[in-house]
Amino acid sequence: MEIYFIRHGIAVERQNGLDLPERALTKQGHKKTEKVAQRLRELGLKFDLILTSPYIRAQQTAQILMAARLSVNLEISDYLVPEGLLNEWLEQWWEPQPKSENTKLALVGHEPDLSQWAEILIWGEAKDRIVLKKTGMIGVEVPTTGSPLGQCQMFWLTPPRLLL
């Protein structure tokens, strides 16, 4: 099974330091994300499901992936808000979820959360050692049985410029 962590595209700046859920993608953010989505489509990637943070910039990013037909299933997930907890998501969402060996899942969200989730899955702890740019992606291979914590393998880490 594969999980792809995808950070939202370039969004409008914070106002007065506030990280409002309403912050939207900029024009450039839209454009870059569309190009990356197109390239992923050309590479033959298909997600069984895209889960996205409810924040607007993440939802817009997920919508662009959907428009590029990278998936036909989209779910808005509160687990993916900033400071969302990996353990809660694993217990309450991942474990009960029906999965097959070939399941491919995309999680669209925020930093530093996504790279920390990936690190915990790969090495068992988060040390902020992965650089995940906006519209960047991390791909991890998840073992089909047992806890995925510290047991996943990383096979993909791209800043968007590699896919433009």
Add this chain to the structure above:
Amino acid sequence: MEIYFIRHGIAVERQNGLDLPERALTKQGHKKTEKVAQRLRELGLKFDLILTSPYIRAQQTAQILMAARLSVNLEISDYLVPEGLLNEWLEQWWEPQPKSENTKLALVGHEPDLSQWAEILIWGEAKDRIVLKKTGMIGVEVPTTGSPLGQCQMFWLTPPRLLL
């Protein structure tokens, strides 16, 4: 500073299970590596130096990178043979080497060595959690001062298909 770990391209199979240093790239290995090198060139990548394992398949890979003008400096390095030790390389080669903030270095070699070196630089220990395909690349950002062990950040991990 950045270090790029680049695994050699597809080589001819082992004969009688022996990993001979003379194993050369196949035609397909040449072709794929040339395409990846061309793409890296288009991305504007430039290495101050390419260090390569003396094994033929690694030297050929390094020569293809040179032919794509990704560097003008090539050095054959015994530290990069299979089972070469990161600590020896760091002490004897890396530390005495003159470097600047913008130094970009490419190491061409073998698996599982390269991904293990990268893991030790990033997380402090090797757990075989990075999948590095043939002609695949890992990019790590190295702090300019102090020991790099467990202090590097990973910003790039690509199987060749992402760069073809």
